[in-house]
Amino acid sequence: MYRWDANILRAFGQGHATLRLYLLRVPWAEIALPSVVVAEVLRGRCEFALKATPAEAPLAHQRLLDTQQMLAQFRIVVFDVACATVMERLRQQHRRRKRYADLMIAAMVIAGQHMLVTRNRTDFVDVLPATQLANWIDDPPDAS
């Protein structure tokens, strides 16, 4: 099962060519967004909508709706108690060195024994084994 970091969702919206090659090979049912990423995206869209000037507001609110509808196309995995247990351990091990959302996403990937798809492999390389990291933007899929 593949869990997408925010930068892969960004590439999905952009229609990235390499990501498209992966999507032609990987069943959609095996792909999901961590609830952390969903929260980050919705927070950004909500703040845009709520802080927009009157002139910007129609666009900002339309984008909020568009994004919510796009997110509804994805399976979403929830940060549950098992993730919280892993997260506590990661926080002890990486105190002051890791970004909070990265640790939350890593905890979800470890707890679920999934594969994290991200463009920022360096942010996770010390918390996740290489076998649980993939970059569907810069590493084209095998030709086979």
Next chain:
Amino acid sequence: MQYTLILTETAEGGIQVTIPALPACRVEAATRDDAIRLAREAIAQLVSRSEVVQVDIPEQPRATGVPHETPWAWFGTARADPTWDALFDEIEQRRKATRVAR
């Protein structure tokens, strides 16, 4: 066995009886007493030629609405939207600002 009867006055002034436990069983009469008597007879008649069988129906998985196939209609839809890139730049900036310090 007891059955609940709902007695409703009709526009013509009569009484209509419905029985929630037996929705197919309905009677109508001119008076309340007749309505109850007819309902009692109708229930007895129906029950005498009926058999009660209980069956287990396994729970159906709840549909999530998430598509089974890749939703290509959404792929690349933010290509012309400058706020899309700004949204993810902001997410990256916020992550940088939240190094674990607790």
